[in-house]
Each structure stands twice: as structure tokens, then as C-alpha cells.
Amino acid sequence: MSQEELSARDIEVLDFASRTWSGPGARDRAIRERLGISPTAYLQLLNALLDDPRALAHAPVTVNRLRTTRAERRRER
Template sequence: MSSASSAEAVTRDKVADAPSDAGELTEQEQQILALERQWWKYAGAKDQAISDQLGISGVSYYQLLNRLIDSEAALAHDPMLVKRLRRQRDARQRARASRR
């Protein structure tokens, strides 16, 4: 197994275990929220930052983020950001449901 595929295996394990709801955010969870706070003019720039700063794929990032914004620890850490992300996710889900 190459180092790239072993890194992906570790990333998949991290995605399966996260987020922690024990009351405190892990360093990775805090980094995800910090990255999400930034303004992204171009989607490609955000994808590159995810890879560079966190060392995970965009898919893994968004899986972690979706689980993270449902946690009480994330809400306590940054309530305005988490509420905004929840509203955006809910609006996207409603838009998808109305197209069916």
C-alpha cells in the first residue's frame, strides 16, 4: 500500500470517528470550523485549502463538517457560524425536496 493510500485509510477512519460530542472539540474540528469561517470567492481555492491545511479530501471535509455542525460542542464553540451553516444546509435540503 502506498503512503497516499495509507493516508486515505487513516482519513476514512477519522471521518468514521468524528466528531466528538464529549463537550470539547478536537484540534481538527476546530480547524474545520476556522476554515469554514473564511470567505471563499472561488470554490477551487477552498478545496485547495482543505487539502493543504487539513490533509483530507473535500468529500471527507464536508462529511466531517456536516456531522460537526450537529454537535453541541461545535454550537458552544462558535454559535453564529454553526447556526448559519445549519440554516444553509436546511435551505439546500428544502430546495432539493421541492424539486422532486
């Protein structure tokens, strides 16, 4: 794998993040079942990916939407 490519795990996390969920319980359960990690680990991976230009190139709509959400939450603090 070259430095230009995202890992399969990164792509899986981005694809997962593009989905909408009826509530946090359903999302958290799916994170554990499908990704095999805790919701906290998922959010940490996803947050790091939001700052990765390769992630932006792979899933621009998802990354930009989540960057906007993250910025709004930071402003509310």
C-alpha cells in the same frame, strides 16, 4: 480530553468553515493543503459537526449560518 471538548481537528474544521472563499477551487485547494483531507471528507466532518452541541457552543455564528444554508438546500430538493 473530556467529552465536553472538541478535538483539535474539529476546531480546525470549524475555523476553516468560518472563512469565505472566492470560489470552490480556492477552497478545495486550501482544504487539501491546510487540513490534509479531501473536500468530500471535509464536508462530511463539517456536516457532522453542525449537529454537535459542542460545535454550536464553540462557533455559534458559523454553525447557525451553515445550518441555515443546509436547511435551505434540503428544502430545494
